[in-house]
Amino acid sequence: MAEKNLPFTKEELLQIIDKYPTPFHIYDEQAIRDNVRGLLAAFDWAPAFKEYFAVKATPNPYLMEILREEGVGADCSSLAELLLAERAGLAGEDIILTSNDTPAVEFQKAKELGAIINLDDISHIDYLEKNVGIPEMICFRYNPGPLREGGNSIIGNPEEAKYGLTRKQILDGLQIMKNKGVKRFGLHTMVISNELDPNYFIETANMMFDLVLEVHQTLGIKVEFVNFGGGIGVPYHPDQEAVDLNYLGKGIKKAYEKKIIAHDLHPLKLAVECGRMITGPYGYLVATVLHKKEIYKNYVGLDACMANLMRPALYGSYHHISVVGKEDWPLGYIYDVTGSLCENNDKFAINRKLPMISVGDVVVIHDAGAHGHAMGFNYNGKLRSAELLLKPDRSVQMIRRAETLDDYFATLDF
Numbered sequence: 001m002a003e004k005n006l007p008f009t010k011e012e013l014l015q016i017i018d019k020y021p022t023p024f025h026i027y028d029e030q031a032i033r034d035n036v037r038g039l040l041a042a043f044d045w046a047p048a049f050k051e052y053f054a055v056k057a058t059p060n061p062y063l064m065e066i067l068r069e070e071g072v073g074a075d076c077s078s079l080a081e082l083l084l085a086e087r088a089g090l091a092g093e094d095i096i097l098t099s100n101d102t103p104a105v106e107f108q109k110a111k112e113l114g115a116i117i118n119l120d121d122i123s124h125i126d127y128l129e130k131n132v133g134i135p136e137m138i139c140f141r142y143n144p145g146p147l148r149e150g151g152n153s154i155i156g157n158p159e160e161a162k163y164g165l166t167r168k169q170i171l172d173g174l175q176i177m178k179n180k181g182v183k184r185f186g187l188h189t190m191v192i193s194n195e196l197d198p199n200y201f202i203e204t205a206n207m208m209f210d211l212v213l214e215v216h217q218t219l220g221i222k223v224e225f226v227n228f229g230g231g232i233g234v235p236y237h238p239d240q241e242a243v244d245l246n247y248l249g250k251g252i253k254k255a256y257e258k259k260i261i262a263h264d265l266h267p268l269k270l271a272v273e274c275g276r277m278i279t280g281p282y283g284y285l286v287a288t289v290l291h292k293k294e295i296y297k298n299y300v301g302l303d304a305c306m307a308n309l310m311r312p313a314l315y316g317s318y319h320h321i322s323v324v325g326k327e328d329w330p331l332g333y334i335y336d337v338t339g340s341l342c343e344n345n346d347k348f349a350i351n352r353k354l355p356m357i358s359v360g361d362v363v364v365i366h367d368a369g370a371h372g373h374a375m376g377f378n379y380n381g382k383l384r385s386a387e388l389l390l391k392p393d394r395s396v397q398m399i400r401r402a403e404t405l406d407d408y409f410a411t412l413d414f
């Protein structure tokens with residue numbers, strides 16, 4: 001059972017709203033720090049373990065700085081994300097560029113930062129050489145295709161995924177890079193997304209350790225690090241269970257002992273690039289009820305819309321909703337909770353059992369800390385909301401202001 005509590009009292013929240021009008025996103029700094037420490041602790045047995053925060057989840061340099069203080073790096077997939085990492089004080093191999101269909105300017109910026117470059121395709125070797133030269137270290141992204149069973153609805157089956165190199169291309173690519181004088185190598189994969197079963201990650205680790213072994217046996221290359229990607233899920237629904245990180249760490253340790261230590265390939269650095277599980281559960285979208293409407297169904301209309309959180313509309317995802325001050329009221333009503341876009345899928349919840357809602361109630365949408373504000377867009381002229389940080393001393397800092405109409409019109413000349 002994932003508990004859906006709020007990190008503030010009703011009184012605290014109303015004071016925050018007094019200063020910062022709804023809608024806004026608010027992140028719980030202490031909870032983010034505690035969570036990251038738990039992840040790192042689960043891998044404290046590894047010779048070197050690095051979490052590269054997938055910046056796309058919550059691309060805010062204030063949050064990235066908090067994570068940097070905890071020893072976390074950045075996983076970037078665009079020029080803007082590389083620049084954010086730089087501004088957050090990260091440099092060198094604390095940054096990895098895991099992109100696909102990559103423009104030259106991203107490779108150039110990554111090289112300038114000394115970041116790890118993770119190639120998504122064998123054809124990128126020539127492209128990289130032509131545009132920025134061959135770096136001293138290179139990483140390749142592996143797509144196991146049919147060798148990897150399973151997958152889930154967000155990423156799908158690896159065979160259908162656009163990412164990475166085939167097994168044969170991995171071996172060819174490493175050989176080509178070795179011939180070009182590269183001395184340090186990493187291997188990367190990302191085959192699942194929003195997965196709550198830790199056994200999938202342990203299986204992925206086993207698959208990657210087998211690949212490290214094969215690379216050593218066939219090419220004589222000792223891989224320096226393995227990056228398992230992100231994909232650790234968030235228990236969005238109260239009936240779901242968060243991934244047991246200690247179980248995960250222990251399972252991968254067992255595989256490491258059996259495959260890496262036993263074959264004399266120790267030490268091998270391990271890395272992950274989780275985004276969702278780092279910030280997702282610790283961000284909340286706060287909104288106010290503007291209207292109630294009773295037609296064939298009962299609707300509750302918020303001052304937030306899909307521009308603030310599009311996961312429910314995009315994937316049909318469940319996000320828990322608390323009506324502030326009514327947490328203990330009976331769930332006696334069924335509502336669709338909507339935004340104001342001229343799109344019928346602009347709904348945060350469909351047929352949701354909730355307490356009786358009145359106009360003016362404050363609602364909190366849970367687990368909005370990843371792919372929430374980040375996926376914002378301006379359709380219908382809707383503006384992105386502010387981002388706030390609830391600090392460990394309970395003070396609140398605005399870490400991104402809300403967009404204004406001037407921002408919206410800034411690209412027009414009229």
Ligand SMILES: *Cc1c(COP(=O)(O)O)cnc(C)c1O
Nearest residue numbers: 054098230231232273274275276
């Ligand atoms: C999205 C992504 C991640 C992060 O995934 P989460 O599900 O947020 O953990 C990591 N690596 C790559 C390459 C990604 O595209």
